[in-house]
Amino acid sequence: MMFSFTSATQDRYFKTKLLQLECHFTWALRKDDADLTDVLNRLEEQIELDLGKKAGVARSYNLIAFVKYLLGSSQEALTYLQKSVELTKDYRGEDSERHLIVTYGDLAWLHYHTGDYTQCESYLGKLKDIREKFPTKSTSVHYPEVLGEKGWTFLKFSQKHYDKAKECFKKALEQEPDESEWNAGYAIALYRTETENSSPEESATIQQLRRAIETNQDDAVLKVFLALRLSVYKKFKEADDLVEKALEMSPDSPHVIRYVGKYFRNQGSLDRSIALLKRALDRTPNSAFIHHQLALCYKKKKNNLYYTGSHHSKGAEIRRVRDQCIYHLEMVVTLKSSFVTAMSDLALIYGENKEIQKAENLFQNVFKMIKEKNEPLQTLQIVRFHYAEFQQYSNRCEPLAIQYYMECLKLGTDTYDGKRGANNLRKIAERRISRNPKDGEAFGILGFIHKEKGEKCQAIECYEKALTFTDSDEFLSNLCELRLSLQ
Template sequence: MADTQNRYFETELQQLECHFTWALSKDDTDLTDVLNRLEEQIELDLGKKAGVARSYSLIAFVKYLLGSSQEALTYLQKSVELTKECQGEDSERNLIVTYGDLAWLHYHTGDYTQCESYLGKLKDIRERCPTKSTSDLHPEVLGEKGWTFFKFSRKYYDKAKECFKKALEQEPDESEWNAGYAIVLFRTEKENSSPEESPTIQQLRRAIETNQDDAVLKVLLALKLSVYKKFKEADDLVEKALEMSPDSPHVIRYVGKYFRNQGSLDRSTALLKRALDRTPNSAFIHHQLALCYKKKKNNLYSTGSHHSKGAEIRRVRDQCIYHLQKAVALKSSFVSAMSDLALLYGENKEIQEAEDLFQNTFKVAKEKNESLQILNIHYAEFQHYSNRCEPLAVKHYMECLKLGSDTCDGRRSAKKLQKIADKRISRNPEDKLALEIFEFMHKGRQEKRQTTEGYEKDDNGDTNEFLRNLCDSFTRL
């Protein structure tokens, strides 16, 4: 192809809004896991053609990244057919992204005639369906962009949030964008002091207003309300969701999580097993089942019956390990499942297997920059109770605390450190490790005092939240 023609195509293609121009890096995700989740989504969403069409487009891009251009083309053609089928005369704006993908794919495969054809189709759509200004995107494009960022990688959640927000500025009553915005807020929001201050709760209520038939949104709202002990409303929402969609794996898996959080482990386990019958390749459901068995195991220990019920504990632990191994096999970068599994290997006295898996998990977690706090406390507990290495345990309890002192894991680490220090100092008033722990605590208190008096400010002039929470964690012990 002549240089002039090549420059023309590259200029035109770079201006498109599609998967090829949204800077989606395969290094930021596990492509096999993305495919599994999308295929599972398609199986469950067969009645929701617009959602299936969107999934086909993203699958096509993932197939392209994996080197399967012909499969990518097949999925894009399926997406076009389904979009036209469900949108009818209003399909044009919903095809902008898919036509852009087709233009790019034909360019990469050397079919420049087809590439130019799709560029022409997109030009016609822009002329017939102009936006308010050249810098604006159609809400349909913003919505698909938001769902793509959300499904591709946790690293893109903030970008997804921004896309849904912008789409809602143009179409505030659109149920798809309200649901997307609510779900991404659910995944990213930190705990607030009250439900009234929670943007997630407000947005979930708004999303349910725009789509009363979405049972998943009701369960997510229930899960969020339960954090603030609003159990009556949460219980009602869960029962309504089950009544609306008793066989939906999407609903059941979150209801199972809700029941587990409330201590109804048998009911949770039964529901999750039902969901697994429909979606046997769901790493999420396997992980949720593992967490149920983990809680059952811990309950047996806490009742003091571990001597008389040793066989039962081993059975429950084996079930937990089985489901964690399945979750990790299905999703090789599932950090929290890998961490849980390594900890259980330690309990089983498989020390080297545990150590190897922990080191691999640290590598994955650092690359993805996620789940580092829970990983540090799990590794600390492994060193503390299974490998009997208190210095390493102390180091990682401290690392956990530095990553967030006012979280459940941060407070648990603070208590563990205090307990270790008190025990060691009672045996030897000059114990070096105990003194290091006390120095760590004292430094947190001193720096907190300085920040609250206004001596130390961060770049924005705010007090250092970590140090303030660190001191608060220790004073609550």
């Protein structure tokens, strides 16, 4: 029942009620955190591939509705939310109410934003009825159905929210430890966030993937995820078996094929990977993920051709493979304009193709996007490494290459790109010293590498040698700082 309010009081009343809800409108999903067109493409692809999984389709409808709202299409948003309600009621039946909490919250917010306060009040009433019918122990305890949908939303919206997704699934599992959907979500969230451990036994991702497979026997994608993670620890026998089982279970699923393609690429079976990925692309031609995987295959194939035998005799084949790589990377950037690491890959290969200015312009756009979108440091490190490679090998500007390898190393020495940056810096320094044993700057580079890695004594030794041959305030300052830290 609507109350008689002044306009300002009415607005305050609804805003207070709405802010207490758990739904897409209250989960801090910012427009700038994601490429909304790409989110829509991925969700629509997911719906097409998951027609048998009605829970996933209903969740996708909810997120599509919110994205449509962000893009200014409130009527389309309303249509998708209504479809979600109908689908949930159809397959959940009497058990649908708690699964509709997020959808009803979104509907309340959407009607509020369109000025339909009667409908807004109606959905607030439905939510009140659900809370009274299913009371929780305290206001801090959320329904697992809500936590689960929140987790899936964070996973699908942006990588910036992966850690929050992990926490949502973890809390949902505390209430329903055997729920297959939350186990799968938690496994995927861990897969995307966990760094490598010293052994597979210590890996929370591997443990959770095994648990998720127990509760999702028919999910072939989880098997491939486990295979990919086991291969990191060289557990190839089990990994190969899992991949074969996944292909037997879902031989035509683009979801399965694209991750199997990634597995084969990692194992060096490039032609097999390319064949599988092309098969998946026939079904989902607008998949930025598959185009990116194909680009990585052609990049690896190009590098193999270049480093095996005389690359002069294989020039035509190298150019053909490079063109394929460029084509697929350009498709990625077209389909997903926020995919900055793919843009960085593309800029690097433009440089290899002697399109220096084109590469430089694209790199500068990437750096600008990283700053504007506040991308994770891992992304910045990858791009700095690529830009250093571009300066070293394509633009032939060693001072800038050294500068950006150093900037890369400052963001972490134990990461994949941090290790590569340190290795390239060391090679530059050692080459220069072999040509000129009195190259003070080269010894300073070695000092910097040791300093960043926490190897203080080696760093001091290198900086002392550097100052023997060159007068540098920076080297002196670093040396003094290191000596003080050892006192």
